[in-house]
Amino acid sequence: MKILMLASYLPYPLWDGGRIRLYNILKTLSKNHEVTLICEKRPKQSEKDIREVGKICKKLIVVERPDVWSLRNLAKTAFSLNPLLVTSHSSKKIKEAIEGELNAEKFDLIHVETFYIMENLPEVDIPIVLTEHNIEYEIYAKYTKKAKFFAKPVLFADVAKLKRLEKNFWKRADKLIAVSAKxxxxxxxxxxxxxxxxxxxxxxxxxxEKNKKVRKILFIGDFKWIQNRDSAFFIIKNIWPRIINETKDKFDLKLWIVGKNIPESIKKLKNETITFDENAPDQTELIFEDSDILLSPIRVGGGSNFKILEAMASGVPVVTSRLGNEGLGAQENSEIIICDLPEECVQAVLKLLNDDYYFEKIARRGREFVEKNFDWKIISKKLEEVYKSVVK
Structure with missing residues (x-):
């Protein structure tokens, strides 16, 4: 098939879940299909990053993403029916690039990653497949509830716009794809x-390794996302002090918090048992190799967490919330450990530290689970079936 793919980000380096997903889908799809990718590029991304993505596409068109918080975008949002998320991804250059490709090539379908880039797509008679990584209006609504009281009216108005437009774009697509059952x-x-x-x-x-005294408990994520800031704060304030209190005479524990854009409000909580690392290797497999347990109590958001899958594949036992397992469906206390309350999370980590047999069981079964269900080759076959269902 000839596929035109639209994305709001260049999928390299593999900084976050969206990039990891798109990069691996492109990599596997390109073996059997011709894929043209049109996407936005952030200022931090380099020509080398563009070349890496170019290796796995038939054609790559990259457009510089404008400043989200520009006065122009804010003013435009205030006096329009579009939310800021959509306004900030509306681009004359992307529209021109899309129209140019549609006029020059005959595509079998258009694949759109996240609805807020669809504003740039003209009316077409080509099947459109839209993938949603999250329900954006739900995430923004949860964040708005926690905002300062004086900001809430403006934010709730933006959420209302977001919900209306997100649902409208769902109707425009010929087929919708979700990444979790929720x-x-x-x-x-x-x-x-x-x-x-x-x-x-x-x-x-x-x-x-058995009988280790020095252990690293990992939390990893990009802190531009609400759910990662919330989880890290929850660990530091509600879980970590209790773990240290229970283990100070038995283990040398370190909480290793890895991610970009860690806010000062979280960094100031540092102590001798907590390390903040914004310069860890981009090769996250090296991070998991140096970790013992992934502690990821996700309380906001949806989808399925890539870091959980990567930890399980690496043989790093995962302690997460029911929400964290929602997009995975791993078996509790066999392939993954589930906890929602702070004390449950404390006890889950302590059991892994104190019981080597239990630790190894979770590690090995977790690996088997992802091999069977989440290999990218399996995922791409599912995506190809969706494509076949809309292409006449």
């Missing part, structure tokens, strides 16, 4: 489930 249910009948995946060749099962 989103699939909200998006309605006919929505297909194509979950996130993991590169099981890149993330190798690590050697398990």
């Amino acid at each position: 989103e699939q249910k909200i998006m309605g009948a006919g929505t297909q489930l194509v979950p996130n995946g993991v590169d099981i060749e890149k993330f190798k099962f690590k050697k398990l």
Whole structure:
């Protein structure tokens, strides 16, 4: 098939879940299909990053993304029916690039990653497949509830715009794709489930060491996302002090918080048992190789968490919330450990630290689970089935 793919980001380096998903989908799809990608580029991304993505596409068109918080965008949002998220991704250059490709080539379908880039797509008679990584209006609504009281009216108005437009774009697509069952249910009948995946060749099962005294408990994520800021704060304030109090005479524990854009409000909580690392390797397989447990109590958001899949593939036991497992469906206390309350999370980590047999069971079964269900080759086949269903 000849596929025109639209995205609001250049999928390299593999900084976050969206980039990981799109990069691996492109990599596998390009073996059997001709894919043209039109996407936005952030200022931090280099020509080298563009070349890396160019290797896995038939054609790559990159447009510089304008400043989200420009006065122009803010004013435009205030006096329009579009939310800031859509306004900031509306681009004359992208519209021109899309129209140019549609006039020059005959595509079998258009694949759109996230609805807020669809504003740039003209009316077409080509099938459109839209993938949603999250229900954006739900995430923004949860954030707005926690905002300062004086900001809430403006933010709630933006959420209302977001909800209306997101649902309108769902109607415009010929087929919708969700990455977890929760989103699939909200998006309605006919929505297909194509979950996130993991590169099981890149993330190798690590050697398990018994009776270790020095242990690293990992939290990893990009802190521009609300859910990662919330989770890190929750760990530091509600979970970590209790773990240290229970283990100070038995283990030398370190909480290793890895990610870009860590806010000062979180960094100021540092102590001798907590390390903040914004310069860890981009090769996250090296991070998991140096970790013992992934602690990821996700309380906001949706989809399926790539870092959880990568940890499981690497043989790093995962302690997460029911929300964190929602897009995965791993078996509790066999392939993954589930906790929602702080004390439950404390006890889960302590059991892994104190019981080597239990630790190894979770690690090995977690790896088996992702091999069977989340290899990118399996995920891409599911996506190809969706394509076939809309292409006449």
